[in-house]
Amino acid sequence: MEDSAPPVPGMVISIRSREDVVIVDPERFLATARRAYLELHPEATEATAAEAVADVHDAVWALFERHGRLVESQPFPTVGRGAPLPGVRTLDRPDGLSPAGSIQRIVLNDDRPLQDHGCFLPEDPFALP
Numbered sequence: 846m847e848d849s850a851p852p853v854p855g856m857v858i859s860i861r862s863r864e865d866v867v868i869v870d871p872e873r874f875l876a877t878a879r880r881a882y883l884e885l886h887p888e889a890t891e892a893t894a895a896e897a898v899a900d901v902h903d904a905v906w907a908l909f910e911r912h913g914r915l916v917e918s919q920p921f922p923t924v925g926r927g928a929p930l931p932g933v934r935t936l937d938r939p940d941g942l943s944p945a946g947s948i949q950r951i952v953l954n955d956d957r958p959l960q961d962h963g964c965f966l967p968e969d970p971f972a973l974p
Contacts, residue, residue, distance in 0.1 A: 850953055859952040861971055865945040866915050868901075869934055873941025878904030881911035908940075916944050924948070 850856075868874050879894040885907070889897070898907050908915050917940070924946040929935070934943040955974045959966065 856953065857955045857958050859955050859958075861950040861952055861973070862948070864915050864947040866942040867934055867945050868941060869936050869938075869943050870941030873939060875904055875941075877940040877942075878907040882907040885911055914947075916940065916942055 875898060879891070879898045882894045882898050883889055883891070886893075886897075898904050905915060916938075928946075934945075936943070950973075952973060959970060
């Protein structure tokens with residue numbers, strides 16, 4: 846990774862992100878995701894939200910679309926110094942999730958931005974160049 850890189854025309858900047866959470870209470874998790882769905886779709890009913898958010902994938906997308914991430918806030922670092930010890934979970938969050946780490950990486954000068962792949966994305970769009 847480069848320490849200093851001035852911006853140049855045509856430079857591709859990619860952000861690779863990973864956010865891990867552990868479900869500690871499936872009912873609270875689904876309820877939180879359904880509330881997020883209702884916030885995004887105020888015309889929807891609770892029954893519609895229950896149909897739309899029926900499994901983990903639906904719940905993750907509802908939370909991600911509402912908050913831009915899975916957990917709305919984290920009161921402490923999730924990895925490294927100041928974070929809980931490995932295997933220790935937060936059990937009392939209202940969303941039923943225990944944050945288990947998040948990292949981001951800036952990657953410069955990937956061969957092509959995702960847009961330039963058209964509808965045929967690379968085999969592993971998260972691979973480092």
